Amino acid sequence: MEPDLLAKIRKGLNLSEKDVVAAEWVDNGPGWLALLLKDRNAVLALKPDFAEIAGIRVGVVAPTSGEDEADFEVRAFSAAGFEDPVTGSLNAGIAQWLTGTGIAAPAYVARQGTVLGRAGKVYVTRSDKDVWIGGDVVTCVKGQISL
Template sequence: MHPFRQVDVFTDELTAGNPVAVVHDADDLSDAQMAALASWTNLSETTFLLRPTVPGADYRLRIFTPARELPFAGHPTLGSARAWLAAGGVPADVAGPVQECGVGLVRVRAGDQLAFAAPPLVRSGPVDPADLAVITAGLGTTDVVDAAWVDNGPGWVAVLLPDAASVLGLRPDLSALAARELTRAVGVVGPHPDGGDAAVEVRAFVPETGAGEDPVTGSLNAGLGMWLVEAGHAPPSYVAAQGTVLGRRGRVFVEHADGEVWVGGDTVVGVVGTVAL
């Protein structure tokens, strides 16, 4: 039996964000057991907390989708940090815990909200026009303002549309997106009119998870935060809305501070118990 928590991330109200299943004390579990549980929960990600293996880390995190293991993901990082702290974890740094994962060490800032320091992109820059044509065909739009690779592990390509209404109106062909091998993950973003509680609307399409669209996505918003600001498409700090089409109310807080991008939001522990592994 292992302690277990399910945490809703990027929301202050349970069921309005993106849930992650977190298994504590998972050092004795095999890769096959972890993959099987992730397939069974059928959430976008299931995570496993283990003892750290490198200096400076408070814990090690392994992150599984129903189909594969990820080197990094954003909402699992915040949800797992919340679970670790809720279980009595005490970080070595008073600022917050340090997570060891496939991309290295990721710092998490504790406070009223949790936030993670965005890891470096493993792929950036423009998207090949022929590849972009395939992606936009799958999305069902050619009204593209800009596009770029913003991959920090999961494989993100980002597409900027003229406005939030264009993002919300997309009805993509998920089978077409799943069939190609250009990238495993496509993020779409567009600006909201001034005066609302969010500056941009974001959608994330990851057909391999089974659901196709991810409700609220930390890794994508981390990559977007780097690209949009550097390209002049967004101010240094802003709020992104995500999950609207799915009936969620995700809010992601992106902040540029001291040369770093921080991605944060509220977290709610929804389930506490044990899992029989």
């Protein structure tokens, strides 16, 4: 991780050096700069300065102590300046990192969308080198286009 970029992202998220346990580029299609924080409350307390982190996809993850059947809390801040409620590509990249380093078990549940009032649960399973991401979905908008 480039030290200047990491410092910029920490500033944009109002984090000190000691707040970040680890940082890693993760990539499962779109690339994300992922930060591991100490606990769920630190992730939920973030108030990103989107102007400061503009142009960079930033994901943040922390262990939850198993609250509500989730092992990790995740937040995704897009390069376009908004928070994504549930993000498969980020969760897949984080899963490769956390399971590959032994931080996470080969199967776990991540919660995402909490701050946005969403109850997203992402089910992660790693089998050898394959990572599987799943979850339940709700159709919010349905339509047809005739050309």
